[in-house]
Amino acid sequence: MATGGAVTARQLARQLGVSQSMVSRAFDPATSVAPAMRARILEAAAALGYRPNGIAAALTRRRSRIVGLVMGELQNPFYPAVLEQMTLALQAAGFEALLLTVPPGQQADACLPRLRQYQVDAVVLTSASLSSAGATHWLGDGRAAVLFNRTASGATPLDSVACDNAAGARLAAEALLDAGRRELVFVAGRPDTSTSQERERGFLSAFAARGLRAPRRIAAGDFSYEAGHRAALQAGNADGIFFANDILALGGMDALRHAAGRRVPQDVAVMGFDDIPMAGWPGYSLTTLRQPVAAMIEATIEILQARLEGDRQPARALRLPAALVPRGSFLPAA
Amino acid sequence: MATGGAVTARQLARQLGVSQSMVSRAFDPATSVAPAMRARILEAAAALGYRPNGIAAALTRRRSRIVGLVMGELQNPFYPAVLEQMTLALQAAGFEALLLTVPPGQQADACLPRLRQYQVDAVVLTSASLSSAGATHWLGDGRAAVLFNRTASGATPLDSVACDNAAGARLAAEALLDAGRRELVFVAGRPDTSTSQERERGFLSAFAARGLRAPRRIAAGDFSYEAGHRAALQAGNADGIFFANDILALGGMDALRHAAGRRVPQDVAVMGFDDIPMAGWPGYSLTTLRQPVAAMIEATIEILQARLEGDRQPARALRLPAALVPRGSFLPAA
DNA sequence: ACCGTGATTGCATACGGATGCAAAAGCCCT
DNA sequence: AGGGCTTTTGCATCCGTATGCAATCACGGT
Numbered sequence: 001m002a003t004g005g006a007v008t009a010r011q012l013a014r015q016l017g018v019s020q021s022m023v024s025r026a027f028d029p030a031t032s033v034a035p036a037m038r039a040r041i042l043e044a045a046a047a048l049g050y051r052p053n054g055i056a057a058a059l060t061r062r063r064s065r066i067v068g069l070v071m072g073e074l075q076n077p078f079y080p081a082v083l084e085q086m087t088l089a090l091q092a093a094g095f096e097a098l099l100l101t102v103p104p105g106q107q108a109d110a111c112l113p114r115l116r117q118y119q120v121d122a123v124v125l126t127s128a129s130l131s132s133a134g135a136t137h138w139l140g141d142g143r144a145a146v147l148f149n150r151t152a153s154g155a156t157p158l159d160s161v162a163c164d165n166a167a168g169a170r171l172a173a174e175a176l177l178d179a180g181r182r183e184l185v186f187v188a189g190r191p192d193t194s195t196s197q198e199r200e201r202g203f204l205s206a207f208a209a210r211g212l213r214a215p216r217r218i219a220a221g222d223f224s225y226e227a228g229h230r231a232a233l234q235a236g237n238a239d240g241i242f243f244a245n246d247i248l249a250l251g252g253m254d255a256l257r258h259a260a261g262r263r264v265p266q267d268v269a270v271m272g273f274d275d276i277p278m279a280g281w282p283g284y285s286l287t288t289l290r291q292p293v294a295a296m297i298e299a300t301i302e303i304l305q306a307r308l309e310g311d312r313q314p315a316r317a318l319r320l321p322a323a324l325v326p327r328g329s330f331l332p333a334a
Numbered sequence: 335m336a337t338g339g340a341v342t343a344r345q346l347a348r349q350l351g352v353s354q355s356m357v358s359r360a361f362d363p364a365t366s367v368a369p370a371m372r373a374r375i376l377e378a379a380a381a382l383g384y385r386p387n388g389i390a391a392a393l394t395r396r397r398s399r400i401v402g403l404v405m406g407e408l409q410n411p412f413y414p415a416v417l418e419q420m421t422l423a424l425q426a427a428g429f430e431a432l433l434l435t436v437p438p439g440q441q442a443d444a445c446l447p448r449l450r451q452y453q454v455d456a457v458v459l460t461s462a463s464l465s466s467a468g469a470t471h472w473l474g475d476g477r478a479a480v481l482f483n484r485t486a487s488g489a490t491p492l493d494s495v496a497c498d499n500a501a502g503a504r505l506a507a508e509a510l511l512d513a514g515r516r517e518l519v520f521v522a523g524r525p526d527t528s529t530s531q532e533r534e535r536g537f538l539s540a541f542a543a544r545g546l547r548a549p550r551r552i553a554a555g556d557f558s559y560e561a562g563h564r565a566a567l568q569a570g571n572a573d574g575i576f577f578a579n580d581i582l583a584l585g586g587m588d589a590l591r592h593a594a595g596r597r598v599p600q601d602v603a604v605m606g607f608d609d610i611p612m613a614g615w616p617g618y619s620l621t622t623l624r625q626p627v628a629a630m631i632e633a634t635i636e637i638l639q640a641r642l643e644g645d646r647q648p649a650r651a652l653r654l655p656a657a658l659v660p661r662g663s664f665l666p667a668a
Numbered sequence: 669a670c671c672g673t674g675a676t677t678g679c680a681t682a683c684g685g686a687t688g689c690a691a692a693a694g695c696c697c698t
Numbered sequence: 699a700g701g702g703c704t705t706t707t708g709c710a711t712c713c714g715t716a717t718g719c720a721a722t723c724a725c726g727g728t
Contacts, residue, residue: 006450006475008684019708024685031687034706054452055392056684059713064389066452069433074418075611077411084408087435096452099403099433101421116340118388118400118430141340225615254617277409281559283588283617342714353678358716365717368676390714393683 007050016044027052054096058119067095067304068120070108072128074101076223076247077276082126082148082293089297093305095121102128105190109134116141122304124148127193132156144307146300149291151194157315159307161300165195165273166202168289168322172242172271173206173215175324175332181240181269184215187231187252189223189244196223196244199273203242220244225251232256239268240330246272246279246288253284253329269330273322285328292320341384350378361386388430392453401429401638402454404442406462408435410557410581411610416460416482416627423631427639429455436462438557439524443468450475456638458482461527466490478641480634483625485528485651493641495634495652499529499607500536502623502656506576506605507540507549509658509666515574515603518549521565521586523557523578530557530578533607537576554578559585566590573602574664580606580613580622587618587663603664607656619662626654 009023016023018041025031026041033041045051058064067090073079087097098120100111108128115123122144129147130138135156138145147160176184186203189196200217207214218234220227220243228243228251235241235256243249249272256262256270264270272279275290299318326332343357350357352375359365360375367375379385392398401424407413421431432454434445442462449457456478463481464472469490472479481494510518520537523530534551541548552568554561554577562577562585569575569590577583583606590596590604598604606613609624633652660666 006684010684020685021687021708022706024687025707028686032705037706051447051451052686053393053684055389055398056713057686058389059393059684059715060686062713066432071418074414077414080408080411080414083417083433084405084435087433091434091448096448097433098400099417099421099431100425101418113385114425114430117385225611229616250615250617254615258616277559278612281584281588282563282592340714344714354715355678355717356676358714359677362716366675371676386716387714390683391716393685393714394716396683 006053007048009050009052012041012044012048012050015048016041023050024052063121063308064119065095066098066118066120068100068111068115068118068123069097070100070102070111070123070125070128072102072104072106072108072126073223076127076245077278078246078274078291079126081277082297085293085297086124086126086148086300089301093301105192107131107134112138121308122146124300124304125150127195129153130156130158144304146303146307148296148300149195151198151317152315153194159303159315159318161296161303161318161320162194162198163289163291163296163322164319165198165322166205167319168273168324169199169202169242170206171322171324172273172289173203176240176242176269176271176330177206177210177212179240179269179330179333183238184240184242185218185235185238186215187218187220187228187235187241187243187248189220189227189248191219191221193223195273199242199244220248223247225254228252229255229259233259235260235268240271241268242271242273244273246274246276246286248272249286249288249329250278250284253286265328265330271330275325279325279327287327287330287332288325289322290325291322295320340387341382343384343386346375346378346382346384349382350375357384358386397455397642398453399429400432400452400454402434402445402449402452402457403431404434404436404445404457404459404462406436406438406440406442406460407557409438410461410579411612412580412608412625413460415611416631419627419631420458420460420482420634423635427635439526441465441468446472455642456480458634458638459484461529463487464490464492478638480637480641482630482634483529485532486649487528491649493637493649493652495630495637495654496528496532497623497625497630497656498653499532499656500539501653502607502658503533503536503576504540505656505658506607506623507537510574510576510603510605510664511540511544511546513574513603513664513667517572518574518576519552519569519572520549521552521554521562521569521575521577521582523554523561523582525553525555527557529607533576533578554582557581559588562586563589563593567593569594569602574605575602576605576607578607580608580610580620582606583620583622583663584612584618587620599662599664605664609659613659613661621661621664621666622659623656624659625656629654 013020126148152158220231228248232252232255272288279286347354460482486492554565562582566586566589606622613620
């Protein structure tokens with residue numbers, strides 16, 4: 001805290017000959033203060049550099065306006081942009097973001113005590129999840145929690161915001177099938193993630209709808225470049241591969257071209273999911289499905305605020321549509 | 335804060351028949367409490383899920399144990415790993431990380447009031463900087479600040495931790511020259527960053543030392559893939575290009591290969607700086623200089639702690655050596 | 669058994685603001 | 699001018715913990 005020369009509300013008040021409460025109220029737009037008085041206080045505050053002590057305010061208000069941001073998978077290039085936009089959006093909504101990192105694939109439960117200790121109002125779990133017990137306990141305290149880019153498993157009572165992975169993956173399958181590709185392969189990522197599962201389900205559903213037999217499935221095991229690379233080497237003579245995300249697809253493309261000697265897209269069409277920045281690089285030019293990140297973040301924050309204001313509706317799983325981004329790694333029939 | 339069912343020190347104390355102060359002291363390893371008493375309290379605390387309220391503690395202790403992490407350039411793939419390791423290291427040192435984002439190239443001064451309001455103990459500025467006035471004011475409050483991967487400009491009294499950009503860049507120049515490359519080009523990034531400036535200086539110094547005329551310089555203007563791509567297209571028939579960082583180099587390589595029809599490394603050797611994950615991908619296999627990220631983070635935190643404990647020495651600019659990572663985009667003579 | 673000394677413990681208060689409640693001040697209308 | 703109301707304002711108190719100070723305790727030495 002190091003309250004070096006920090007001016008306090010009392011000092012400001014004394015100097016103005018008013019009570020400390022008035023200073024406090026002047027900063028709360030919801031309370032009624034005579035306009036002249038408020039102006040006088042705010043002006044003096046600006047002059048002296050006074051700003052209410054957020055820590056002290058949190059103590060009495062019993063709300064810290066701090067949101068915990070729990071990130072798994074930071075090394076996936078999809079997330080830096082999310083992180084950046086998310087912190088900006090939180091700031092715009094009047095929150096601060098406390099950043100926690102969780103080893104990929106691990107439950108975020110271990111972070112809860114620390115978040116609780118710092119009286120965080122809410123958590124956004126990005127590619128991380130919470131045990132059902134952890135979630136219930138957390139929510140029971142009147143705190144909020146939203147899963148971002150994950151959906152709650154089973155009966156875990158958590159709100160979630162994600163893109164419609166299944167529908168997006170189905171678009172991918174349909175585009176590949178419409179282009180006449182028949183030897184298709186799905187490369188799965190981390191098996192315990194809702195993203196990988198939903199994308200697989202959506203991809204398969206297109207085959208079922210057309211009465212085609214299910215495509216081959218290769219388990220990459222992980223959402224990494226290396227895993228995609230390894231997986232692609234097992235794809236044999238497939239003429240189309242849909243990877244559960246872009247980073248897998250990039251590894252896969254490199255393997256296909258440099259190790260397997262196959263041409264993309266002539267010999268094999270490649271599609272990914274997320275639309276990370278590198279997907280657009282000319283060296284890859286990866287056809288993919290774009291997640292509506294900005295809209296997802298906006299929705300996340302709206303849910304958060306509603307919950308903090310006491311919304312007690314049952315948890316919702318919000319899904320926003322993914323958009324097909326055609327690029328050189330596979331040009332869908334127009 | 336939402337202190338739902340949160341147990342307070344008083345409740346715990348009452349239940350144990352001791353005073354609230356004892357509970358407080360039991361959690362502070364520095365105070366002397368009868369071992370049996372401490373054990374009893376900690377045990378009961380664990381049973382009831384009590385943890386001291388960090389917000390309240392911050393208020394009395396006048397230290398929040400929160401560190402502001404100001405990030406510019408999050409879209410540069412060098413930073414996610416930094417961010418991840420930094421938060422983990424901060425956590426290990428008993429701090430929480432408050433994440434703020436700053437538009438690239440902008441001073442971080444605008445964040446200070448918000449950080450001050452939340453009584454942050456210290457700031458780590460990663461690829462962002464502070465005006466001299468802002469720094470002085472901040473430090474004057476008894477708070478700490480460390481620049482990471484930047485060095486303070488002019489008389490700004492800030493500690494900084496960075497890798498030895500000049501020495502690293504000189505290594506690059508020497509390797510290229512030793513391999514007989516003569517038509518060299520330096521591609522600069524954001525002109526107002528210490529990283530770009532120091533790398534340029536180091537690169538040039540090798541030429542001066544050998545009595546060679548300075549290499550050509552192309553200003554990319556920015557540390558982005560696109561900027562690197564554009565810059566490379568102006569490189570003409572250079573036989574070696576050193577880009578101010580990896581992301582520029584990747585854009586450059588793609589431009590050289592796909593747009594300029596030049597082979598890397600046969601026609602033109604390419605080197606970057608940072609060693610981001612993609613530099614190791616087979617499609618690029620970029621020879622680069624690796625920043626000692628782990629050591630840099632460790633040093634950052636040590637400085638932070640020393641300053642918070644009252645260290646008043648003049649600001650230091652710590653530099654850790656970068657290591658040459660030879661890859662396919664240019665194989666230095668052994 | 670008594671005193672001195674250092675280790676434990678409890679008491680009271682402070683940290684900086686928010687807020688319920690009651691007093692004070694305006695305001696409108698008759 | 700006076701009564702009934704609505705705003706404004708000040709007072710007092712509380713949020714949950716840390717900590718200086720004084721009281722209490724345990725224990726060794728004589």
